[in-house]
Amino acid sequence: MKRWRGVLLPALSLGCLVACATAPVRDTAVPASSPVPPPSRERALRESWLKERHGLLLDMMRRHGVGMWVVVNEEFHDDPLTAWVAPPMPYAGNRDVFVFVDAGDAGLQKVALTGYATEAVTRFFTSAPVERKQAEALAELDARYHPRTIALAMDGRRGVTRGLTHDSYKWLVEALGPTAEARFVSAAPLIEEYLDTRLPGEFAPYRDLVVLTESLVKRALSNEVVVPGKTTVGEVRRWLYDALFEARVGTWFQPDLRVQRQGMKDGFSRGFLAVADEAVVIQRGDLLHVDFGVTALGLNTDWQKMAYVLKDGEKDAPEGLKRALANTQTLQDALMLRASRPGRSSADVYDATMAEMKERGIEAKVYSHPLGAQGHALGAAIDFRAASRQEAPRLLRKGSYLAVELSTTTAVPEWGGQQVAVMQEDPAYLTDEGWRFFVPRQDAFYLIH
Numbered sequence: 001m002k003r004w005r006g007v008l009l010p011a012l013s014l015g016c017l018v019a020c021a022t023a024p025v026r027d028t029a030v031p032a033s034s035p036v037p038p039p040s041r042e043r044a045l046r047e048s049w050l051k052e053r054h055g056l057l058l059d060m061m062r063r064h065g066v067g068m069w070v071v072v073n074e075e076f077h078d079d080p081l082t083a084w085v086a087p088p089m090p091y092a093g094n095r096d097v098f099v100f101v102d103a104g105d106a107g108l109q110k111v112a113l114t115g116y117a118t119e120a121v122t123r124f125f126t127s128a129p130v131e132r133k134q135a136e137a138l139a140e141l142d143a144r145y146h147p148r149t150i151a152l153a154m155d156g157r158r159g160v161t162r163g164l165t166h167d168s169y170k171w172l173v174e175a176l177g178p179t180a181e182a183r184f185v186s187a188a189p190l191i192e193e194y195l196d197t198r199l200p201g202e203f204a205p206y207r208d209l210v211v212l213t214e215s216l217v218k219r220a221l222s223n224e225v226v227v228p229g230k231t232t233v234g235e236v237r238r239w240l241y242d243a244l245f246e247a248r249v250g251t252w253f254q255p256d257l258r259v260q261r262q263g264m265k266d267g268f269s270r271g272f273l274a275v276a277d278e279a280v281v282i283q284r285g286d287l288l289h290v291d292f293g294v295t296a297l298g299l300n301t302d303w304q305k306m307a308y309v310l311k312d313g314e315k316d317a318p319e320g321l322k323r324a325l326a327n328t329q330t331l332q333d334a335l336m337l338r339a340s341r342p343g344r345s346s347a348d349v350y351d352a353t354m355a356e357m358k359e360r361g362i363e364a365k366v367y368s369h370p371l372g373a374q375g376h377a378l379g380a381a382i383d384f385r386a387a388s389r390q391e392a393p394r395l396l397r398k399g400s401y402l403a404v405e406l407s408t409t410t411a412v413p414e415w416g417g418q419q420v421a422v423m424q425e426d427p428a429y430l431t432d433e434g435w436r437f438f439v440p441r442q443d444a445f446y447l448i449h
Contacts, residue, residue: 034247035205035208035297036249036296042297043087045297046087047124049199050086056197058108060190060193060194061100061102061108061190064151065148066151067147067149068100068102068147068150069150070099070150071085072165072172073091073095073096074165074168075093080159081163082096082098086121087121087123091114093116094115095115095168096113096114097113097114097138098125099112099113101141110126111128112125112126113134113137115130117130135174138175139175139176139177149183150176150183150185151187152169152172152184152186152187153187154169154184156186156187156188156191158188160191160378161187161188161378195374195377195378196370196378196379196397197399197400198372198401202299202372205299206297206427207438209297210301210438212247213301213303214305216247217290220239221305221306221448222446226282226288228282228283228284229281230281232278233257233259233280236282237254237255237257240290248296249295250295250296251295252293252374255290257275257289257290258423259276259287259289261285262285263415263416268421272407273421285309286308286309287309287321287445288306288307288309288448290303290304295375299373300372301371301427302369302375302403302405303425303427304405304424304425306423307448308321308446310447320412320413321412321414321422321445322444323410323412325444329424329441330357331357331408332406334357335368335382337433337435338352339353339356340430341396341432341434342430342432343398345380345393346383346393346394348393350382353366353382357408362408362410363408364407364409365406365407366382366405366406367384367406368403368406369381369383369402369403370401370402370403371401371402371403372400380395380396380397382402398430399429399430401427402430404424404425404426405424406424407421407422408422409421426438426439426441
């Protein structure tokens with residue numbers, strides 16, 4: 001395996017995608033162009049998004065019947081909401097409290113009760129003097145506005161909607177008193193809309209992160225990294241970790257690799273293809289799969305692609321494998337273009353997609369989930385779980401980002417009728433005509449010679 005020294009980041013526009021896909025890999029110690037700006041400019045960019053997001057908050061609070069929203073951040077135990085409601089920076093106070101109040105005709109009142117005074121916070125919040133006890137300042141806000149409901153991150157189904165700690169809850173009760181506790185409600189519906197609402201300014205930077213994700217995966221599943229008969233799954237994973245470091249981005253989960261091989265025993269676990277052990281050596285004739293995502297600018301991508309390792313004398317993947325990929329593309333089209341529209345419930349989209357697959361005789365699985373603030377983000381998921389839950393319909397929101405994650409299983413004649421899973425995952429955004437990919441989907445397996 002070649003020693004990796006740098007990440008080539010393609011020019012950050014959709015118009016360059018074809019050229020970048022065919023251009024030779026450059027070996028450079030510094031990325032040619034990074035989607036992640038230097039820290040000072042990143043901070044300015046994210047603060048501009050925060051200002052815009054705050055501008056949407058009052059209408060959201062009123063839609064969900066929230067009079068006051070309180071986010072409590074504990075020292076060295078950050079609430080996952082903090083970086084989305086306040087400037088993204090380290091908060092080292094023992095307890096930092098961010099309060100949003102519907103003040104009627106006076107509009108949205110934003111107050112920060114923080115352990116340290118900082119100009120970054122006062123650009124967005126009225127800040128009580130640090131000498132003032134936080135509990136007294138919070139009680140004064142409640143007495144001044146007496147909100148009908150006080151929304152907290154509790155009783156939600158997902159971690160980001162239930163991040164309030166037990167001690168923070170007790171502190172709020174002590175500060176506000178038992179009459180206020182009776183007005184405590186779950187902020188989960190508000191949090192979901194707040195985090196699932198994508199801003200226009202996020203689109204281009206997010207697309208650039210998707211382009212970066214594609215670039216890294218193409219390189220990982222190529223002869224730059226893989227030498228058939230020598231390279232192990234663990235070596236490819238470690239290459240991806242190093243690539244993340246060089247590109248100045250992180251990841252929200254470990255890169256997973258899966259290997260399918262002619263004659264291999266059933267490698268499925270709970271209905272899904274199992275992750276390969278790191279010691280597995282990649283061989284000619286293997287079908288490789290990677291599940292990978294990058295994290296930067298407070299945003300997350302999620303990406304699954306597949307590569308075929310050519311046997312001696314082969315110039316392309318077997319026709320049976322290519323038909324298997326075509327089946328997965330048919331599944332993508334059914335979900336994205338024919339079933340999905342803003343305002344439709346995710347369960348209805350799932351049911352319509354699976355009905356079409358049954359009619360076509362394609363064995364399919366759909367487990368798509370929102371993207372954005374988290375890798376497994378809040379919003380309407382289109383999956384087998386959404387179709388079976390006994391809860392109010394989850395409606396698709398125009399402009400939302402989705403990881404279109406799905407797979408089909410197909411018998412491959414060249415492999416003696418062995419069942420082969422072709423898994424794909426692509427970030428997409430919702431328009432009036434359905435979901436659209438940020439970059440073109442995989443139309444052919446990556447080939448490793």
